[in-house]
Amino acid sequence: MKINIELDNALEETEVLIRAAKMTEEVNGILKKLEEPSVQMISGFAGDTLEILEQADIIRVYAAKGKVYAVTAKGEYLLRMRL
Template sequence: MQVEIKIDPSQPEPKVVITAASMTEEVNRIVRRLSDEIPQAISGTRDGKLEVLEPEDLIRIYAASGKVFAVTGKGEYTLRLRLYELEERLSPHQFVRISNSEIIHLKKVVNFDLSFAGTIYVKLSNGTVTYVSRRYVSKIKKVLGI
């Protein structure tokens, strides 16, 4: 994707023009983000209380038993959003999906171990160990530049 900014003092307010060969998922995602259709707040419940979660506090988000959970340094929260909705709200530069049921915060990764056959072992800042599924290995390698 190319980004071009033109400063024009005669323009009363910012204007965004998207030029693309066709309507792709990436274009749709950009339009949704720019139009503010999706609220950016992420809230979770813990001990019967609803709290607003800051993206920088998230360590991992995962689905289990039909529910979605977010893990932070303060503990584990139950979310009402689905993983794909969270993926749209979170920065793709900081968060990456590692399986059909898990998203991790790249800044909270202690290390990746590539020695396992077919999968990647991930150790997170809270001591949690998880694995990149085979389906997402190439995506993770691309994100990591390997």
């Protein structure tokens, strides 16, 4: 697969063009990814271990002593983000 990006100041919104010889599973996969709502990844530290947290798994987010924490059923994680 080849990817090209063209920047054009005259455009008012982002446009995506897919060029292919025929409809393939790869093209369908790209379409599905583009149609999915974007999800921001949240990473948190449990001790020295960095883990990717699923937003649906987060029960609570709170701030204490100048730090932000997220709580899941698996435990509490220190976040490097602001509330």
